[in-house]
Amino acid sequence: MKHLKRLSILAISLILGTSCSNDDDTPTQIIEEEVITTMTITLTPNGGGTPIVMQTRDTDGDGPNAPVVTDPVNLAANTTYSGSIELLNELESPAEDITEEVEEKDDEHQFFFQATNSIATFAYSDMDGDNNPIGLSFTLTTAATGTGTVTVTLIHEPNKDASGVSDGNIANAGGEEDISETFNVVVK
């Protein structure tokens, strides 16, 4: 019985030592750090003119509210635009610039641009360290007048070496989609 007493004292002291942590009463608020709430694409017409803004903005992240999307996007026919993309996390205050994170890990990211009804074509104007495209800068060239959609997709950890991926073909990219937004576009 003596042993029992000693052992139980040992056990109880062990238990008291290991428990009783995490006693903070109010859980710390978590502001999601990795959410992209806002994608702003600025299209500047080559040869001057007013820049066009395409934006998707979801201020509650994965919450129930749908993103607010520029609709429609009005582009001029037969025009080449220089595009640049800015990504923000507006849940944080001040808003966190996610563009920088993508630039830092440019080999792990790639944007893909797709248009329906052949209203536009795209070309990458930036490269990562392996001479593969990123897509934070690109050109958009419109065709004749028409309507259609432009889908912008950001893929995290794509396989940039897979067939067609560096030419902007999403089919073999793999990875996971961080952004997938479709804009209604009117070319006049």
Add this chain to the structure above:
Amino acid sequence: MKYYLLIVVLCFLNLAHTQNCTHSFLGEIKDFHDGTPMSGATIYIETLNSYTTADINGKFTIKNLCEGTLVLRISHVGCEPKRLEIEIDGDTYKEINMEHHIEELHEIMVSGNSAKKLTKTAQESQLNTEIIERFSALNLGDAIKQISGVSSINTGNSIVKPVINGLHSSRISLITNGVLLQDQEWGIEHAPNVDLNTAGSINVIKGASALAYSGDAIGGVIVLKPANISLKDSIYGKTILSGQTNGRGYNIASTLTKSWKKGWFVNGQVSLKRFGDFKAPDYNLTNTGVNAKGLNLSTGFKTFEKGFIINYSYLNSEIGILSAAHIGSINDLVRAINNREPILVKDFSYDINSPRQDVTHQILKTEFYKRFKQFGRIQIQYDFQNNQRLEYDIRRDDNNRAAIDLNLKTHAIKANLKLDANTKAVYHFGIHTRFQNNFANPETGIKRLIPDYDKYDVGVFAISNLKLKENTILDFGLRYDFNRIDAKKWFLESRWEERNYNNDFSDIVIKTENAQVLANPVYNFHNVSVSAGISHKISKRHSVLFNYGLSQRSPNPSELFSDGLHHSAARIELGDLRIKQEISNRFGGTYQIQPSNLSLQVEGFANHIKDFIQIIPFGTEQTIRGAFPVWNYTQTNALLFGVDITANYDLTEQWNINHKSSFLKGRDVEAKTALIDMPAFRTVNVLGYTNKKWLDFNANLESECVFRQNDYPNFNFETLNPTTQEMVLVDISTPPPAYHVMHFRSEITTALSKKTKLNIGLNVSNVFNTSYREYLNRLRYFADDLGRNFMLQLKLNY
């Protein structure tokens, strides 16, 4: 008291004599349990090399004894023989208590593979040490699938959760070494944190009939017991070594026990498991490696009358999740489903990268028990469990920063009292209390999967076990449980309003900050469980049993609080603060035949669950990553029913056939649809050959056939393909086709020395390298199941 007087009187009488060899010894042999005299006991007097027997009153006398030590060896039918040393210093009287409850004795006496039923009238099956050892390199879920009616729900091949009669996770209670496992078991991707190698036997009780363990196990109870310690001066151990081709890995499990005749023992056990990427028949399953380490230490003192045990166990498992299963949107899921092969396949590697799980579970247990003469057994236990769950995802900033970091601490104290003095009416009472704290580390920078909470549980039960006649046993059980959950959770303000919590739960709001609402939901649940059962032996070979169980289960944290995007399923999962307990009424019946060369067991059940909690699709929500289906936890009424058959037929002394099949239907009675994730009809047939003469050789060829689940709810939906701007079907519901796989195993056992035995086993699973997918594997959208595997296992008993 009167005996003391008697001794005193005898001592005085003794004074009158001066001569040495005239003393008498009077012994009285009684049953430990109820004090009845044990007539006819044989007494061998070692010191005199003579025999005597106890009379009708259990008494015996030995005359003309000299001063000194008298050594007696007493035996009685059905008793463990008892050896006694008695100092003779005059006329002596001694009461000797014998134990004839061999069954109870076995709990402490018999080592190795004795499997004992824990209930009398429940649908219960057991796995003995031999079977458990075969699964040393695998998981608990794989092992107990050997029992008809038990299946598993998997995430890949390393996260295997047991399913009993169609129910799993929070609906199953798992007891390991007397401790009710608390390891975030609500999660379908959270495998039970038990090391199979620590178990000497596993009992599976279908339904909530085993109220001594828990009241809310609507599906069933799994009880893992450590191997028994033999009460002799001995040191013994066992080492299992196995290597396998699929996963190119190994498993080592080794245990060593030192025991003393008086009852002391020390036991240590270690297990290590390391696998690299597993392989489907046609491709590598990239990032499916496993690295697990287990340690188990126990010491204590065990006799029939009293004992205590201190036990510490540690288990760490690092499990890689198939890379191809990491998806970010519905488009990714559609691509994965339509691709039919994993999108990412790399060369074999032992690396475990994100996504992965790293879970550590520690248990510290102390137990004390004592038996009282003509009364029963009392047991008190305290246990502490610490569960640390880390889940790593592919992140933009740092893959080595956990995305889920949950710490669950549980303290439990329980006291059990078993009154078994009268073997015809055994009563069992108990009180269980538990305190639990869940802490979700905010360092993840990702919204908590489940919130911080404190949970308090108190349960009391009373069970009676009545033997009506020699052939009939009646069981009644009653249990009451109180559960209190006190949680603090941050909700997105938009979600709080969308759920209409701002109207229904405005009183629990603490504050609103940065578009988030901090709320303090507190729940008090009162649950009543009832069990009743009867078993009857119709004849020597035929027996039946019937049982009924009423049980209530309180909602788990994910059913109440889930809130957010589940990446690997590409869906938004939402709990509901309004969810109440579910109530199960289960009827079971078993018919058993056991003639010499055929044994057959047919188990049937029907389980009606009122307010059955399930997660089903509800609509879609738009995010920057596209549309996601929203899955809500809701309540409905469900009915599950089925039949499980187990049969064994000995063709000759050497050849035998074993058959197991289980059929189950699960219906949503309100929606008049099938329930999701119900196991399909499964039949396993084994042809076995045994020859004792060839080093105990045995070989088994097993055919496992799983039909297609044709009864499933159709939750398929359409989504817009952004490239083509066309709607495409997202086929998440259609079950995979039926499959048939063959397995082979063979083993021999040889004695290396007097005390050392070597067993060599060869296992080949999926002999024909068949490609298949299982409906109850959550990764079935992404890749095939495992291909062929050769495993060589060496088992050394010493």
